[in-house]
Amino acid sequence: MRKALIVAFALLLGVTSCDESKEKRNYLPGSTGAVNSLFVVVDNGLWNGAVGDRIRDHFAASIVGMPWDEPKFSITQIPPSVFKGTTTHARSLLLVTQDSVAQSYISPDAYAKPQRVAVVKGTTEAEMIAGLDAIAEEAIKSFRDNEMEEAQKRFKRSLSKTKVLQEKFGIDLTLPSIYAVGREEDQFVWIDRPVENGTMNLLVYTMPSNSFSQDSTFVSDIIAMRDSIGKQFIPGPDMPGKVTYMKTEQIFAPSVFPTEVGGKKAAEVRGIWEIHNYPMAGPYVTFILNDKENDRKLVLEGFVFAPQTEKRDYMFELEAVIRSVRWLDSK
Structure with a gap:
């Protein structure tokens, strides 16, 4: 009988200890x-x-x-x-x-x-x-x-109500309400928000599923893709007699890393953008997602324009938005 009481007391102490530990964490x-x-x-x-x-x-x-x-x-x-x-x-x-x-x-x-x-x-x-x-x-x-x-x-304290990403790409992002859609084209969306001395920008677009098929040309193909999108959709300031648009900075090659975003394999690309024919530049991060279910490459890119301002935390926020991607029903 005494042994049974000791065992019961020990078990009670164990339960109490666990409860206290849980309380401490809570x-x-x-x-x-x-x-x-x-x-x-x-x-x-x-x-x-x-x-x-x-x-x-x-x-x-x-x-x-x-x-x-x-x-x-x-x-x-x-x-x-x-x-x-x-x-x-x-x-x-x-x-x-x-x-x-x-x-x-x-x-x-x-x-x-x-x-x-x-x-x-x-x-x-x-x-x-x-x-x-x-x-x-x-x-x-x-x-x-x-x-x-x-x-x-x-x-999540104040989320954007825009449905453009759901409707065009079948995805959702945890996007703060301060961001607004600045440009919307077929399979291309540009979303931005104002910051001190500039803007934070988010691009979403698609590429064919067979893009970047050659390892030997992977980096040059990424640069060509970015420059093509920039020339088509992201103009620079108006300059008389000059064409201005965003392109990849030419001196230093971008850095590329394997990663995973939203449960899909992806390439992470970091580098500097510049404006063709105009002295303007800043950092970008591009994620190229292998979206086999929808037979496409989905591109999510963040870039910052904020002269004379530290940009680390701006770029971190854009990456946090991009990495929040959730997939709706396949198209």
């Missing part, structure tokens, strides 16, 4: 922080030495395809002694400490929600640097994915 404070910001918790001496250099090498590296250098994350460094209270609520946290063990891992929602915390421990500076090298790629992806989910959640 009552976490909301995370804070500007988009693409990263709090780094590390001793000042380490921050000012080789460990800090390696942190900056990974997390403040320049973003590909921007007109000038802009870091992946805006970093705020604090020593462990002040890591308490609201400083623990940052949406993206990197904790680097000297410890008796060497390990690195990522923890979700450790102090707030939604939150990602990357932890790197080492007995020596060399071990901490090795830990940073080992976890950096995974941590950057985790931070970005969390930021993107949060951005898409915020978009």
Whole structure:
């Protein structure tokens, strides 16, 4: 009888412990922080030495395809002694400490929600640097994915009511209401929103399913596609005696990466656009989706025109909109 009571008591403690753990997770404070910001918790001496250099090498590296250098994350460094209270609520946290063990891992929602915390421990500076090298790629992806989910959640506070993408392409985007349709043609839509000193722009169009069939000409075919669309649909400023339109910047080849968008294989292309016959330029990101079900390539592109303005967060928002794509019934 006594043994049965002990077992029952142990089970009750286990259930209570689980409930308390669930309660703790449910009552976490909301995370804070500007988009693409990263709090780094590390001793000042380490921050000012080789460990800090390696942190900056990974997390403040320049973003590909921007007109000038802009870091992946805006970093705020604090020593462990002040890591308490609201400083623990940052949406993206990197904790680097000297410890008796060497390990690195990522923890979700450790102090707030939604939150990602990357932890790197080492007995020596060399071990901490090795830990940073080992976890950096995974941590950057985790931070970005969390930021993107949060951005898409915020978009839903006020959504655009336009149905043009559903009607023309059979897709839906989590598109904020501040965006408006600027141009609509057969199988081409241009949507934009005003920003300081310029505009953020979203293009949606289709290409034949057999486009880009040759690996050897893939990049040149992408450039030709973009330049053709720009010449046909995206004029530049009026210039007497000159034809102006958006095209791909000629000096540097775009960077191309394999990715997945909306559950479909895709190519991600990043580079600089410019205006033919006019001194105007900016960054773009193009996603070419392999839409086999509808026998086409679907192209979703974001580009920014905002002279003398940092563009990282604008480009991030456009990517978040594009990656929210949902497929309606196949045409």
